[in-house]
Amino acid sequence: MKIGIIGLPNAGKSTLFNALTKSSAPAENFPFCTIEPNLGVVQVPDERVDKLSEMYQPKKTTYTTVNFVDIAGLVKGASKGEGLGNQFLSHIRQMNACAHVIRCYEDDNIVHVSAKIDPVEDIEIIHYELILSDLEMLERRIVKTQKGVKAQERGQREHLALLERIKETLLSGKLAIKCEMSEEEQIEAESLELITMKPFMYIANVSEDETEDDDSALCAKLKAYLKEYDPDAPLIKVSAKIEQELSGFDEAEKKAYLQELGYASTGLDRVIAAGYRLLDLTTFFTVGPDEVKAWTVKEGTKAPLAAGKIHSDIQRGFIRAEVTDYEQLVEMGSEHKCKEMGCTRIEGKEYIIKDGDVVYFRFNV
């Protein structure tokens, strides 16, 4: 599962990516410094893991991770091949979700490709390119489907109607995900690999002196625009520059500095949490004196497959899952107490893992 970081050159993608991964992708005042996409594995902060770790005092505590990819400079004309455009677009197509970084910071030393800072114009440039690229893809699909309709292949007429509707949506400047669809159509549309069908989040990269509740004119403008254009998508305000500085601090220093700046948590934590939510994943936990660990599965995963994440033997020899809800475990204070009080459920092969389940798998090989 990967989240692609996209946006215009100098929006602050690499700076943010570096802070996220504490790695060293090149961040320079140069539009095409990141050509190959950079992959970073980022730990997802989860206070449930902290709490469980406190309870069990295990030798090891393991959080889930999410992958971020720094996809570099999309520019105006990308869908027509400008600035290595097609290459970037094909990278984005492989992502499960997108984090769109928009420049809202002012800094005369950092050039802007359009020579002026206007977050709404920037966002529109990127969306325009993504939509054009999707339209091209869709058009090819439509031609293919028309042939299917002519040949009277099953379901092709309905499929064509859906494609035409998505095309209408794109032509009106909206993202494909905004096209009204039934649940089945949604699944059908997701298989089209359209970029604008992917879940999006927006990251406003603001000036260092901007606080959480006090928006600059640029940030306010962006917020107002997104409220209309994509109201369901999360918008997160960060200063990439500060996040980069913070990533070198220890926890105590970080806290003090954040307080001084008027931020409740690091922007990165909010970016990671929102990104993780965007991917629609389910987290379950295994606990014990050796390790407290958070695991990630796709929503709707059944118990044996989830067990297989831990070890293929556990999946193969799956007998049952003993499941306790995280909240109840914390309330009762121990697994023993939970069992005593009848809060631990015995679940079989058909059980679908829920977010927050604390699971013990019984198996035999």
Ligand SMILES: Nc1nc2c(ncn2[C@@H]2O[C@H](COP(=O)(O)OP(=O)(O)O)[C@@H](O)[C@H]2O)c(=O)[nH]1
């Ligand atoms: N003042 C300021 N400069 C920033 C900020 N974010 C990025 N920059 C600078 O802008 C330049 C380009 O940033 P980079 O992360 O490489 O942008 P990218 O092209 O989107 O990857 C670098 O010199 C950064 O230090 C910010 O929030 N404030």
Ligand SMILES: [Mg+2]
């Ligand atoms: Mg970059």
